[in-house]
Amino acid sequence: MQERCNRIPIALQVHTKTHKNPEIARMQLRQGAVGICCQKLGEAEVMVAGGIEENILIPYNIVGEQKLVRLARLARRARLTVAVDSEYTARGISEQLKKDGASVGVLVEIDTGGKRTGVQSPQAAVELAQTVSRLPNLELRGVMTYPSRIEAKPVMEETIELFRRAGLPLTEISGGGTGAEAVSKEIGCNVTRSGSYAFEGLERINTTTNPPNPVSCATRVIVTVVSTPTPERIIIDAGQKRFERNPPNPYGYVVEYPEARIYAMSVEHGHVDVSACSHRFRVGERLMVIPQHQETTLNLPEEVYGVPKGRIEVVWPVAGRGKMR
């Protein structure tokens, strides 16, 4: 991913939501990433505690007194940037930081079709940016959007033009989404945020034409067959509480038997259709499953194991797992 971004070229700001682990984040920074992203204050606290103090972006509206107090505390220890899409959010942060003698960088978030957060027009982005630039203890740094899509180009260009005309700083123009690095560049960004590439899930892989391998999909959950009720169906000891309720069908990919289809998940059981497999499954057998969406699957366990060539070489705590706020 770093090589891809170097070639484009575009700065890579790695999203740590996938692994939630400061050591892996430091590996990504050593490869050349310009900073990290954390989607939650609780995850940013874990990264700072793990030794990362430079260029942490929280691309999320931080709202409410409890979070603001924690943000101010963290901002005294690390260089933070936050995203805002309303004057309310910007003012709340500014007031708390002023009180606590801290400051943060700010990106104005613009919605370019993702229909999540973000102001709704280039004009609204500029107006909010002007407000931010006048508020104490905030350093306006630019704009951000998510995800980077080619359709966003006219809106981004207009936004950039309006920022320039208004004399507003545009140090950062930040896009995001694993796989969207070149698109980020194309729509005018100088930074792209990317996270899930670290371990990768099945989401962006056509498993029929391109079976996942340890590089394309490093995450594996080891499960045990606990029941073989019929020749067509086996039950594994991993359901929603192990995988999180992954997007349906096939929920995950059984590495040893790609023809097996995990067709349902109850809370503690995975239901697997094995009618297309010639293998005769038996209770007690272990299987490796690649989850559909590793970010939420990896929010559940306390640790993960680094296993190159069949040997455990490292045990990583999922330091940022299960953070609620």
Place this chain on the structure above:
Amino acid sequence: MQERCNRIPIALQVHTKTHKNPEIARMQLRQGAVGICCQKLGEAEVMVAGGIEENILIPYNIVGEQKLVRLARLARRARLTVAVDSEYTARGISEQLKKDGASVGVLVEIDTGGKRTGVQSPQAAVELAQTVSRLPNLELRGVMTYPSRIEAKPVMEETIELFRRAGLPLTEISGGGTGAEAVSKEIGCNVTRSGSYAFEGLERINTTTNPPNPVSCATRVIVTVVSTPTPERIIIDAGQKRFERNPPNPYGYVVEYPEARIYAMSVEHGHVDVSACSHRFRVGERLMVIPQHQETTLNLPEEVYGVPKGRIEVVWPVAGRGKMR
């Protein structure tokens, strides 16, 4: 729930998966429950550590050396019953318990249409029960099925008849499912397992005709509005990592504004359609959301708060949360 079971009458064995907390389990036992259920060994360990030692059912095939060693250890401290649906599982448990000088009760699980685990016929249940009755350190106690459905009556009656003819013990005939207590009785069970009634989610409630109240649905997640991008749409600071990926639409019920519809959840954001609300939402506002499926939602936080009449009276650790095995 205890009153309902007393009236039927049928013994209630409470499933702790909903709250994962020994103190609440002890409250349920004091109300008259005959025992508890834990779907995972890790959750049973938490209950034993929390002072519950009598009549713990793990209605799950325990397979694999690591789990068996833990099962044996726990069986020396508490009276356990497990479910099995294969000779492999039964033999594995028997061998480990013999080695460690412990014993457990055993229920043979029969699939009566739930298509999850369980042997496939009354005849297969009797054969497995005969095997279990000959294995050392296992005490055959009866049969179990899940969920209790009226269609299961002929299969259950045949199973009971075959057990009696074979002279096999039938101390327990166990059915399950919140709402299926009377059905359990009707199909021949003397025990029913029920869990989600403790807090209750939206699953069994028609929110249009019967708005949830603190008794019918006690679980609430307090969320904050972090963005109001358009008049029709607000974004709350709670997505899949706060609610777990609940069954879609409406994902949850907004207590204050039932017309609001949580139509999508990304990892960290809840997307709410408020076009039917006359209220004008603002950033920073707090809302209470009842999750669709509280069992998995409550697998994420470290603690929950008991708040009768608007005052926090108790802080409960979710002691069994996030157990992987």
